[in-house]
Amino acid sequence: MSTNSTRARAVALLAGAALAVSACATSASGGGSASSHGSSGAASAPTNKAITWAYEQEFSQYNMNTPAGDTVANRVHLGPVLSGFWEFRPDGSLQPNTDFGTYVKVKDNPLTVKYSINPGAVWSDGKPIDCDDIVLAWLAHSGVTGATGFSAARTVGYDQQDRPACTAGSREVTVTYRTRFADWAAMYGPGEIMPAHIVEQRAGMTRTFVDYAATPTSPDLAKAVNFYDKGWALTPGQLRKDIIPSSGPYQLDAWTAGQSLTLKANPRWWGTPVKIPTIVIRYISGTAQAQALQNGEVQVMDPQPQTDIVNQLKAMGQAVTFTTGDQFTYEHLSFNFKGQFADASLREAFARCVPRQQIVDNLIKPQNARAQIMETRFVFPFQPGYAAFAAGLGGAQYDTVDLAGAKKLLAGRTPTVRIGWLKNPDKINKRRADTLALIQSSCGQAGFKVVDAGTPTFFEKEAPAGNFDVGMMAWVASQLVSDSAGAHMTGSGDNYGKYSDPQVDALFKRAMSETETAKQTALLKQIDTLLWKDLESIPLFTFPAIFALAKNTEGVVYNATVANLLWNVGSWNLA
């Protein structure tokens, strides 16, 4: 017992002493070590400059040319990694990528284009970019490989080409078309030219694709097809760096699944040097992006516009650069020509009561102050040449609501109009619902009974079956003639209203084989005039876009095309 209490006292003393000693020591050593830490931290201040872009969708594979890999997200991520002969400018026009190479139309009949790859062009693993890569792109896209061959998400144009003429190792390729093709300048673009040597190596091929160009249905290609199709699908978070070389200014460097993907400057890039060595794409949902920007976690953001986000960004004031813009997508009303709207007077009456200006003013201008009514189906209001194209098409007469005119055309009739649209009850597109309400109220005064016929299965059932009077939908417009014809030509899958006009069909066919841009535009203008005359559809507005940058970020230029923001990533910089 006594030993215990003595021991206890000893320990208590020890404890007290230790406390006193350490208390004395702290003020000196504690503070000292902390400050030394601080200075060492300051010394290793960020010298490696990086810009982070908040983006909503994750990367999934290195090959965006297969149906499974053909997602907007893959295209966006691969833009700075897999170069092609051209890129989309923000205004939607094509800009040749002279770093990668040049191409010229040699003659018109037969249409012949000569491609020259930059002599210094190499894959980031050191292999030169040459004829073999071009031949692979052609084999994969043209559909010539037969039933068990490559499946491509895009074949148009390539399926009209003969096999590219070039010899192994050459950087000069001549492409001849069997038929004239309007979008010849938009072939072999970003993401389409894949590293052929990787496929040959991984599939264990003994010959190159150049050798197979003459016999594209050879069964030997099966292994290559298999690798091309599946080999580049990546497990989230795992970049297999040995099979994903870069032919652009940046290479895929690191990927944390669900979080971010890092692009690092490609050390073998032969073109204009980049200014920022590291670009980080962070996956952040639109509603969380504004606060991440405010907290300095991202420097660039361009979410789908919502009035809430716009207000958040406006409230940040001078801390961020905030601009609004437009997307290459337009909302429109499509008449169903197999129903009551086969009657032209009814179409006109409806067009006269749709409050196009009010829709733009109430629904779009809060997000994009420069918004205006879309008057054409092919050129967007923010593109150069819009004013000239839109002039005299005939749509301007429907800009303002003319209830008296509509009533006169209706002549006492009170038709019931079912407006069909994609209405997912879980996430109703508020803008569409509001558009519908504005049309309901205005056309109701003219005598129409406008009914909301929105369904979640609209594009699956109602639209193909013609089970609607007016379809409310948006077209993601491409800048290529070959992509925009589908919605208006007879029998085409996207022509839900079953509009058919032999003159329009003929003009489209001419446009698609017209190789001069000016003549293409003239033909499209004729088509647009006819579509307005027939009131095939009523274009309403361009989808707005919003875009914000941290104050110290420079050189970022909004690009609404599929090329997206990264189109000029090489000139991004930090002040």
Added chain:
Amino acid sequence: MGVLVARRLFISTVTLLMSSFLVFVLVVNSGDPLANLRNDTSPERDTKIARRIAILHLDEPVPQRYLKWLRGVTGCVVPGRDCDLGTTVNDQSVTALVSEALGATLRLVTAALVLAIVLGVAAGLVSALRQYSGFDHTVSFTAFLFFSLPLFWVAVLLKQYLAIGANNWFAEPRIGLASALAVAAVTGGAAGALVGGDRRRRWLARVTAGGLTATILVQLSREDWFRRPALGQAGIAVLSLGSALGIAYLSAGLGRRAVLVSCLATATEGCLAQVVVTPWLQDPLWASWTNVLLLLLVALLAAAVTGVALGAQDRGTAVRASMVTAAATGAFILIDILLRAVPGYAALVNGRIIATIGSQTPEFAGGFWEQQLDILAHLLLPTLAVTLVTFASYSRYSRGTMLEAMSQDYVRTARSKGLPERVVVVRHALRNALIPLTTVAAMDVGALLGGAVITEHVFGWRGMGTLFLGGLLQVDPNPVMGFFLVTVVAVIALNLVADLAYALLDPRIRL
């Protein structure tokens, strides 16, 4: 018991099969898996549609598609076959996606769950002991308030004030007298409510706690502590000796000197060891979790030895209490090291310490402790958000069960035996009150594994909730089924575990 487990497993398997079929049918019928392709304007639309039909086997009847899925799943249980949960519409392996998502969810919810349980039980316990006091009402009010707040809104507020606002403050971290007094008023109020007793005693507690808080804050601010935070040796000593006192009190009471002495001795040993350990762990060569765990083991061993040496006739209690003290001291040393890494971390992230989004800073280039800080800085807000909403159920449950236990006959018996109040509360009432909480906790783990959909969404984590939601919106059955499988298995397993734990904790229950 073996029979019971076998029977339960059999029933669970049947339930799992039936419900998985039901869910599969519901998911494949929840929409049009080709919807986004139907909007496609490119000429190759038909090829893409055909491809997706092939991937999802849309041309086959639903039961056949289910069997295909089931065949892949059996690989997860049958040895020698690959665990195959199918692929998404974009040809990605669902097995990989699920393991990725499960990892993220586990990281996200573990800390939150532990925190909610500890804080909730503590708050519930105290408010039961001080029933109808100001503290009780305040806890009830806050619990219900947080429980009913919409999580996405809380998240936005947390980001605005605890991240953006706090980071702005860190740029010039000073606390004015007014703010110090405001904080002091809150802590003083809490202390007064906590202490209970007569008026004088409560006022004394208020003034002491409030005054101490204000003084410390002002002093820290004056020394620019917030720019270079650290506990320092003095801080560690005060905190660890204080916790030694507390642990000794809770486990044996201050009257049993041997326990108290061995706790204090352990804390002292820890403080002395800190002088060597801290520089060692700060060395980038040695900084790793393995070494931290190793040191913890050494500390526990030393604590056990101390307990044996000083414990006298209370050897068992002394060893246990000393080991807890050692763990607490270790935690303070660790916190000190982390705090000392803050300035370096702040420099790496441009002074924006607390993150609003994601689970880590991409391309982070810091050392080991900076990396740990990075993980903590990203976990802070989501953990707080989840804790706030789950806190309510634990505090209410533990308050209820505690009140019930306190009114039991055995508690009255214990009191009438003359046991000290501490023993009555901790050993007789609290232990029994915690038993029903095992069920709540087990169910919560199961539910949280299913993902905190909103939390994940607003804080940019791709966990189970995101996987489920994404699959459902795209009408992509395989990710949804993968999610379903993990969640259901977790719920079934944890239910079983809860039942078994019940039997262990409560000898009256026999399996």
